[in-house]
Amino acid sequence: MEPVVRRGAREVVFAQLHDAGRAEQVAQRLVDAITLGVLHPGERLPSEPELARRFGVALTTAREGLGILRDAGLIETRRGREGGSFVTTVEIPYESLVTARLERLSRVELFDMAVYFSAIGEACAERAADRASADDGSRLAAWLAGADFTTIGGARTNTGGFYLELAVLSQSTRLVREQIRIQAEFGAVLFYGLVESGTRERLRATNGEIVAAVVANDAARARGAVAREIEVLAGSLLTEKARLDALETDAVETREEPDLEALREA
Numbered sequence: 001m002e003p004v005v006r007r008g009a010r011e012v013v014f015a016q017l018h019d020a021g022r023a024e025q026v027a028q029r030l031v032d033a034i035t036l037g038v039l040h041p042g043e044r045l046p047s048e049p050e051l052a053r054r055f056g057v058a059l060t061t062a063r064e065g066l067g068i069l070r071d072a073g074l075i076e077t078r079r080g081r082e083g084g085s086f087v088t089t090v091e092i093p094y095e096s097l098v099t100a101r102l103e104r105l106s107r108v109e110l111f112d113m114a115v116y117f118s119a120i121g122e123a124c125a126e127r128a129a130d131r132a133s134a135d136d137g138s139r140l141a142a143w144l145a146g147a148d149f150t151t152i153g154g155a156r157t158n159t160g161g162f163y164l165e166l167a168v169l170s171q172s173t174r175l176v177r178e179q180i181r182i183q184a185e186f187g188a189v190l191f192y193g194l195v196e197s198g199t200r201e202r203l204r205a206t207n208g209e210i211v212a213a214v215v216a217n218d219a220a221r222a223r224g225a226v227a228r229e230i231e232v233l234a235g236s237l238l239t240e241k242a243r244l245d246a247l248e249t250d251a252v253e254t255r256e257e258p259d260l261e262a263l264r265e266a
Helices: 008-013 023-035 048-055 059-071 094-104 107-131 134-146 152-169 173-190 197-215 219-256 260-265
Strands: 075-078 084-087
Touching: 023 048, 023 059, 023 173, 048 059, 059 075, 059 084, 094 173, 094 219, 107 152, 107 173, 107 197, 107 219, 134 152, 134 197, 152 173, 152 197, 173 219, 197 219
Parallel strands: none
Antiparallel strands: 075 084
């Protein structure tokens, strides 16, 4: 099941950047929106001048950002009256895109990301449990029952969708917008660690606890379950980070190892 994309998602994607001088930030914002399903295959992006205006960057910066996505095969540009830049319909190279980003982030940054996500998620769950009606609880339970957490892709997609559902049930416009913004910014990275089947099973079980707490209008229980779940997400993400760092270290050491045979011949 695909994540729920509310009206404000695209507004968040195209909000102005904090540091307006880097084309990489334009590209990263759009990459995250594509991997999270906010921008769909075949969808036409705003024009270069419109992107520059929305992001608050120079036209050349917006153009360079689109060039990064074009080189990565994520968008294609068509000429003519019906032309423009379109999200490609080919399968998105999720692993390589997120892996490259994960390698650039420190463990401290990743942990801080999880803490922030947990704070918003806990607030959404607590308020949802306070305000959910019986029908709301039933709909959330039905959503979870139909969501796929058995595969890596399904778990990543539906984890984001589940937290969006909690945000909607909170009946707080600000929390909904913040949840969308967080997922657009780093949801693809935070959910990257769901590679082990045991972790995905544990995640689904904890989601069931959250649903039960919402149905019972038990705000403290809902908040506590979210906190435990984010600890699991953070732990699995840091494990993947350590694995990638170890692979990079091995690769560097291999490249630096001298060719003794060549030295002898010389």
